[in-house]
Amino acid sequence: MLNALVAFLNFVFVPGLAYGAQLALGALGVTLIYGILRFSNFAHGDTMAFGTMVTILATWGLQSLGISGGVLPTALIALPFGILVTALFVLGTDRLVYRFYRKQKAAPTILVIVSLGVMFVMNGLVRFIIGVEEQAFADGGRFLITAGDFKAWTGLKEGLAIRTTQGITVVTAVIVVVALFWFLGKTRTGKSMRAFSDNEDLALLSGINPERVVQVTWIIAAALATIAGVLYGLDKSFKAFTYFQLLLPIFAAAIVGGLGSPLGAIAGGFVIAFSEVTVTYAWKKVVTYLVPADMAPDGLLQLMSTDYKFAVSFAILIIVLLFMPTGLFKGKSV
Amino acid sequence: MNRKNLTLFALVALLFIGTGFFQSWNSSLGILNMALISAIMALGVNLQWGYAGLFNVGVMGFVALGGLAVVLASAEPAPGAWNAGGMGIVLGLMLGALTIGGAILVWRGMSKGKARVLVLIGVLLAGFFAFRAVFDPAVTAIEAINPAVQGNIGGLGLPVLLAWPLGGLLAAAAAWAIGKTALGLRSDYLAIATLGIAEIVLAVMKNEDWLARGVKNVISLPRPVPYEVDLQQSPGFLAWAADWGMDPVTASSIVVKLCYAGLFGAVLVALVVLSELALKSPWGRMMRAIRDNEVAAEAMGKHVTRRHLQVFILGSAVIGVAGAMMTTLDSQLTPGTYTPLRFTFLIWVMVIVGGSGNNWGAVLGGFLIWWLWVMVEPIGLGLMSAVTAGMADGSWLKVHLQDSAAHMRLITMGLVLLLVLRFSPRGLIPEK
Numbered sequence: 001m002l003n004a005l006v007a008f009l010n011f012v013f014v015p016g017l018a019y020g021a022q023l024a025l026g027a028l029g030v031t032l033i034y035g036i037l038r039f040s041n042f043a044h045g046d047t048m049a050f051g052t053m054v055t056i057l058a059t060w061g062l063q064s065l066g067i068s069g070g071v072l073p074t075a076l077i078a079l080p081f082g083i084l085v086t087a088l089f090v091l092g093t094d095r096l097v098y099r100f101y102r103k104q105k106a107a108p109t110i111l112v113i114v115s116l117g118v119m120f121v122m123n124g125l126v127r128f129i130i131g132v133e134e135q136a137f138a139d140g141g142r143f144l145i146t147a148g149d150f151k152a153w154t155g156l157k158e159g160l161a162i163r164t165t166q167g168i169t170v171v172t173a174v175i176v177v178v179a180l181f182w183f184l185g186k187t188r189t190g191k192s193m194r195a196f197s198d199n200e201d202l203a204l205l206s207g208i209n210p211e212r213v214v215q216v217t218w219i220i221a222a223a224l225a226t227i228a229g230v231l232y233g234l235d236k237s238f239k240a241f242t243y244f245q246l247l248l249p250i251f252a253a254a255i256v257g258g259l260g261s262p263l264g265a266i267a268g269g270f271v272i273a274f275s276e277v278t279v280t281y282a283w284k285k286v287v288t289y290l291v292p293a294d295m296a297p298d299g300l301l302q303l304m305s306t307d308y309k310f311a312v313s314f315a316i317l318i319i320v321l322l323f324m325p326t327g328l329f330k331g332k333s334v
Numbered sequence: 335m336n337r338k339n340l341t342l343f344a345l346v347a348l349l350f351i352g353t354g355f356f357q358s359w360n361s362s363l364g365i366l367n368m369a370l371i372s373a374i375m376a377l378g379v380n381l382q383w384g385y386a387g388l389f390n391v392g393v394m395g396f397v398a399l400g401g402l403a404v405v406l407a408s409a410e411p412a413p414g415a416w417n418a419g420g421m422g423i424v425l426g427l428m429l430g431a432l433t434i435g436g437a438i439l440v441w442r443g444m445s446k447g448k449a450r451v452l453v454l455i456g457v458l459l460a461g462f463f464a465f466r467a468v469f470d471p472a473v474t475a476i477e478a479i480n481p482a483v484q485g486n487i488g489g490l491g492l493p494v495l496l497a498w499p500l501g502g503l504l505a506a507a508a509a510w511a512i513g514k515t516a517l518g519l520r521s522d523y524l525a526i527a528t529l530g531i532a533e534i535v536l537a538v539m540k541n542e543d544w545l546a547r548g549v550k551n552v553i554s555l556p557r558p559v560p561y562e563v564d565l566q567q568s569p570g571f572l573a574w575a576a577d578w579g580m581d582p583v584t585a586s587s588i589v590v591k592l593c594y595a596g597l598f599g600a601v602l603v604a605l606v607v608l609s610e611l612a613l614k615s616p617w618g619r620m621m622r623a624i625r626d627n628e629v630a631a632e633a634m635g636k637h638v639t640r641r642h643l644q645v646f647i648l649g650s651a652v653i654g655v656a657g658a659m660m661t662t663l664d665s666q667l668t669p670g671t672y673t674p675l676r677f678t679f680l681i682w683v684m685v686i687v688g689g690s691g692n693n694w695g696a697v698l699g700g701f702l703i704w705w706l707w708v709m710v711e712p713i714g715l716g717l718m719s720a721v722t723a724g725m726a727d728g729s730w731l732k733v734h735l736q737d738s739a740a741h742m743r744l745i746t747m748g749l750v751l752l753l754v755l756r757f758s759p760r761g762l763i764p765e766k
Contacts, residue, residue, distance in 0.1 A: 040522040097752060109389055109521050113686060114755055116679055120748025123675065127741035244675070248533060251526045259522075303462075307541045314530035318515055321523060 003158040004289035010147075010160045011285070016270075016277040018166040018235055021173035024269030025228035026246065027253035028180065028262055029221040035197035035260035036217040037098070039111035044225060044250065046122035047090060049243035051226025052233045053130045055082030056137045063139070071141040072168065073234055082230065087222040093118055094218050102214070126240045135238040138165055158289070165234040176227055177266060180220070184262065189216055197260060245310075249276070252313040256320045258327025267328055272313050280306045339694060339763050346701045353709070360584065363591035365708050370598035371660050373700030376684040377605055377693060378652030384691035384765065385618065386645040387625040389521045392512070392528030394677035395535035396650045399508055400501030400657025401667045402539060405489055405546045407497035408556050412488025415476050420487065422472025423544065426465050433461025476544040486547045494556045498601070498658045505654020506647045508535070513643040532678065539669040546667055553666040559593035562586040594663060601659065602697070605652060609693045621645060622691075675744065680707065683747050687754045689761025698763055706750070707743055714742035 026048060033041045041047075058078035068074045097118060101111055144167045147159025184190040189212075196203040196213045204210060229243060236242070253272045257264025283301040291297075304311065320327060350369075354362035375393065382388040436457050444450040477485045492500075516527040540548050565571045565586040575585035612618050624631040624638055632638050661667050680703065688699020718739040722732040754761065 040525065097756075100756060109387075110755075110759075112389070112522060112525065113682070114752065116682060117748045117751035117755065120675070120679065120683075120744050120751060122748075124741050124744030124746075124748060127744065128738045131738065132741075241673075245533070248526070248530050252530070255523060255526060305541060307537050308534070310530060310533040310537055314527070314534060317530065318527065321519060321527075322515070 001289065002154075003156055004286045006150075006154075006156055006158040006160050007285045007289065010158065012274075012277050012281055014160075014162055014166055016274045018169040018231075019277065020270035020273030021169050022228050022232045022235065022269075023246075023249055023253045023273050024266040025173055025176060025224050025231070026250040027257065027265035027269050028177075029224040029228070030250055030254040031257070031260055031262060031265040032217055032224070033221050034254070035262075036193060036213060037102070037111070039108045039115065040251065040259075041221075042112060042115045042247065043093075043119040043122055044221075045244045045247035046119050046126065047086065047222060047225040048229030048232070048246065049126045049238075049240050050089065050122050051082050051086035051222065052229035052238055052243070053126050053240075054085040055079055055226065055230045056130065056135055056233070056238060058082060059137050069140055071164070073138050073140045073165070075137055075139075075230055075234060076168070079227065079230055083223045083226045086226045087219045090218045090222040091215060094214065123240065123244060130240070132240055135233075137238065138234045140164060158285075163235070165231075169231045169235055172227065172231060176224070180224075180262065183220075189213075193217060248310055249273075249313045252317040255317055256327055258329040261327065261329040264327055264329030271328075272316060275316055276309045276312045279303045279312045280309055339698075342698055342762055343694075346698060346705070349702075349705050353705070360587055360591070363588060363595060365705055367591060367594050367598060367663055368660070368708075369701045369704040370595065370602050371656050371663065372681065372684060372704040373697040374598075374602055374605060374656040374659070375653050375681045376688065376696040376700040377602075377609055378649045378656065379681050379685045380688075380690060380693060380696035381609065381649035381652060382646055383685060384696070385613065385621045385625065386642060387521075388517075388642060388646055388649075389525045390528045390646070390649070391525050391674075391678050391682070392530075392532035392535075393653055393681050394672050394674050395528075395532030396505040396508065396653040397657035397660065397677050398532075398535055398539055398669065398672050399505045400498075400654035400659075401661035402546055403501035403504040403654070404494065404497040404555060404658050404661040405552045405667050406487075406504075407490050407492045407500045408494040409489030409491070409552055411491050412479065412484045412486060415479055415484070415486070415488050418479060419472030419475040419544070422468055422475070423487065426469030426472060429461065429468055430465045433458060433465065436461065473542075473544045484547075485550075486544055486552070493558075494662055495558050495597075497662070498655050501658025501661075502651040502655040505657070506651040509647045509650030510643070513646045517639060517642050517646060529674070529678075532674065536669060536672055546669070549668075549670045551666055551668045551670075555661065555665045555667070557665055558597060558662065559590055562590055565589060598659060598663075601655065605655075606693055606697060613693065680747065683751045685761075686751060687761060689763040689765065691765030692761070692763050695761050695763035695765075699761070702762075703747070703750070706746065710743040710746045711740055714739040714746075717742075 026044065029047075030041060030044050033039070033044070055075055055078045058081040059073075059075045062068070062074050062078055067077065069077055097114060098111070101114060106114075141164045144162045144164055145160060147161040150160045151157070182190075184194055192203065192208045193213050193216065195206070196208055196210065200210075203213075232243075232246070249272050250269075253268035254265050255268070256271055257266070257268030281302065284297055287297055287301055350362050350366055353365065375397065378396075379390065379393060382390050437454055440450065440454050440457055444453060476487055479485060512528070512531050516524055516531075519527060539546060542548060543550065546552050562583075563586075566582050571586070571589075572582055575582045578585065580588075620631070620636060621641065623634075624636060624641055628638050684699035684703040685696050686699070687703055688697065689695025715736070718735050722735050725732040
């Protein structure tokens, strides 16, 4: 029984938790942009890739100077630099590209198409600078708990391994989310952002500077995207194309939670991540521990092969949209 | 067609002629063939976006389905595959469809409450396991047949030209199913939904080896035009090539490409004529009325959802035909090479740059952007050689810049799209 629980924790819960945290951070960025700027930013996946790329380059720089994070990955030291460069780049695109359409009050779909153009440019830049190959940049300690140690401590047959990157992901995500909610709830700028998101005209009447709100939003979105991208890259590995594909689960998470609702984005991230992992996990191991030996299953007990994880995010998206059109937490619709 | 538009088309034609003179006619025709196909895809997207304002970013999925139709219709039959598992596959798929139908019936027929949810989950679970129980052994049986070269259900051996309309039909059927579930959604939701469906279509094609061998690819599909090798061995052709003073190898490959260009051109012309007729008909006016103001159109008694579904199916069918043509041109189906940037977003760049809502614009965009997409690579390489000419040989920056020149094309496409949206938002040939 305990063995089954440990196997479940090891193969489903811990990976799901880490992946969910990464998706939640990505979805938060999407949802903030949607709330304030009122369009779905298709360039978000590539913003993540861009931020991660800058962080990787900075990590390599630090490593060549002989600086390392010890047990922790060096990338964490390089992260602020990555966020800074990404924020500057994103502010630049806003100034050069998006501001024009904002002044015109262009339709949301036009802004989405504009973000496709930005997506192309960012994707090309990332490929141009760092290439299309896979880059592993995690260093420092590999595991917080190794399977062998765990077995020795508990005397169970099944091991529980927690990788450093998974631990870092969850801790960082919690810190970031707490900081973000504190910012949105308590600071003057955060309050004006929420006011702007709820009712633009009213916010303008009360003297909020829209350009400033937009700039702060871009900076936060860039920071969230970079953090999410770096965490994902540390946990798995960096490849420009996978980041583009993350767009789907991230949007699914944001929409399932309700576009424009930060709390919803977090919930959506975990809903998507856990369903992906549970549906594509082969449950044979867990079930074998639970049932008597003669009833042990022959098959893998895998509902769907891992390659169909997109289908899972998508199915949840459709189900939620059909039955709760504004998402789990009431999002907005323009 | 006025003078400005004719000039634009002439300029694009010049690009292709220039490529012929300065590079080779062979590569110019190669680009032209894919440009013709791209123009058809752009027509399909224009039907959906330009006529009706539907934001479909699942183009890749329909292109892939068109390609799948070629394999299913015209690949050689796999002996024994149908006997081994054909019935199981059909039965399994029918069970799957029945399950979904049953679930819909339960949802509609039962009154709200916990009982309905429980019955619904029960029906879905039972259906899923029944589906797997019938489907899995059949798949294993089929994939076991001669896996090195086949291991799939095989085609019907039909003429490949017949596979083009079939590709359209397959894409249309998929579009019907997608439209039924997703078309009621708002524009951004529809975009995400179609993006997801395209990924799922690709995932199915990559993983379901029984269908079209997945990533092991189906090669040497039949061709509607003669083979180069056969031409080079026919005495008549050799004499003809000698008459023109051409090397037989070059001549044969040019003739083959011209044959393809003729076929593709005929399809393109037919589709443009049909699209233009549709656009100018009362139906086209109604579509644009719906696009511009759904509420007003609905008040006039137009069935908005039904019209949206109709135009979504039509556009997807056009894209499916183009996908089938592309697979025919390559004579192979390689699901691993389909990426959204190339097959969805590039088509969108074509439509926006050409002019959404205008068929001629979409065609022009298809030709121009495809030419640019291919030619940016050599141009970028030349540019990089010029930029790096002053640098020391073997310096890392020089090597890096020259190696990465290939990625210039994405940046260029993005810039072209952004510039057109900024300075000529209605495209090169705007809607009238």
